[in-house]
Amino acid sequence: MVERKLLRPESMEDALGQREHYQRDALPIAGGQSLLVLLRNKLIDPKVLIDLERLSELREVKQSKDGISIGAMTTIHNLFSLPEVRTAFPVLSQAASKVGSTAIRNLGTIGGNICHNEPGADLPPALLALNALVELRSRRGTRKIGLSEFLRGYFETTIAPDEILCSVEIPQLPAKAAGVYLKHAISSEDLAIASVAVVLIRDNQQAGKAQEVRIGLGGVAPVPFRPTKAESTLRGTMLNQKAIRAAAEIAASEADPMTDPHGSAEYRRKMVKVLVRRAIAAVLEQPERNGHGKA
Ligand SMILES: Cc1cc2nc3c(=O)[nH]c(=O)nc-3n(C[C@H](O)[C@H](O)[C@H](O)COP(=O)(O)OP(=O)(O)OC[C@H]3O[C@@H](n4cnc5c(N)ncnc54)[C@H](O)[C@@H]3O)c2cc1C
Structure with missing residues (x-):
């Protein structure tokens, strides 16, 4: 049996370098709540896992007058515990509160929930109604696209094999x-x-x-x-x-x-x-x- 390699990059630079190097042989792992199920059931067999856990910038939540930027590693639990999300975008907090169990919400991330793109997942409908955008980075550069463009099909997104989803941006809602x-x-x-x-x-x-x-x-x-x-x-x-x-x-x-x-x-x-x-x-x-x- 070939052993699977687990890489634990300390910086975005390293993580993007690993994505570029391994391409389709590697998959990022965030909270592992979907990925580990697929691995256990032998539905996927990546040679390398790139653990995003140590990339603190993927946990940043930044609010501005234009809206909010939520780092991809923000846990689903934080989407309803962070006041800046709960008060400005209650529809997202409500959706987050409906995801699976407490354990899944504590470990699962907004980035993983979107990238897994399960038809019955809770966050995408709320994020679509909020006109959310996703920011994707690779060594080639950064691109920002609408979530509807990112969610391509059944369990499929338009992420490239060298990209990492870095953040989800939600434009400020109009008054009323x-x-x-x-x-x-x-x-x-x-x-x-x-x-x-x-x-x-x-x-x-x-x-x-x-x-x-x-x-x-x-x-x-x-x-x-x-x-x-x-x-x-x-x-x-x-x-x-x-x-x-x-x-x-x-x-x-x-x-x-x-x-x-x-x-x-x-x-x-x-x-x-x-x-x-x-x-x-x-x-x-x-x-x-x-x-x-x-x-
Ligand atoms: C028992 C059970 C019940 C569940 N119930 C629900 C439910 O009610 N509602 C719901 O919405 N979901 C539910 N889920 C699904 C699950 O909660 C989410 O899909 C999960 O939390 C995904 O986030 P994660 O951080 O664990 O992602 P992971 O499992 O780590 O990754 C999922 C996928 O996304 C990719 N990925 C993750 N982060 C990035 C990134 N930043 N950039 C690029 N690729 C990335 C991984 O490579 C992988 O392909 C359930 C799952 C289980 C096991």
Whole structure:
């Protein structure tokens, strides 16, 4: 049996050098909560693991007037314990609080959750609704792309074999924004059968009117996505029962669900309708907040 090598770089420079050298023979390991399951089940067999644990810059969380930059090694637990995330982006904190068990949240990271790109993962729908961007670095340079571009397909992203995901950036929400994340799963430790994140940007002039409703869906397609046709029907409209129901129907028609032991495709599609309706109703009930999440 060939022994697997574990590298523990002390600096980004070293880590990027190792990525460049080993390319597809190596995989970064963050919290290990998904990677170790794949290894144990012999679904992957990398010759080298590059442990990101010692790269302190990947744990930095930086807030500015433009938004927040969250280091890729930030734990899922910290996404709901850090006040700067919880107050400004409650939809992300809510999604983080729904991930698996306490142990998984304590070890699993935002970067790992995104890079693993499981269809029923909790963070991607919330991050999509927040218009998040990801910053990727390699020895060739740095690139920043929208999360929707990064999440390419079923368990697949557009990361290159020499790149490391360094941070997730979330633009500051406009004033009068609110967010809600709802998840439907078999148990609290399971991945979503269906989940929805809604970010509502209220109209400045008229109560009950939406400037924009952003919707992120998880578990109901090979990859988490934004149902853009449903969103466009709600742009600039009064959010009454009729408009919400119609948008939920359209969102369900945009889903591309699979059947698996957790739920049939038909059931998942129905759940999109239910969850979108409930999430928009819930977000409308939230008190108005300014852009920094203060009531
Ligand atoms: C029992 C169980 C229940 C779960 N329940 C849920 C759930 O309810 N909701 C949910 O969303 N998830 C759930 N998960 C999945 C899991 O929590 C996350 O996917 C996990 O936390 C990923 O983060 P990690 O840091 O552990 O990543 P790792 O397992 O270390 O890595 C995952 C993948 O990402 C790559 N990677 C990690 N970080 C980087 C980086 N910075 N740059 C480039 N590549 C990187 C790795 O190479 C690997 O391919 C569950 C997992 C288990 C085992």
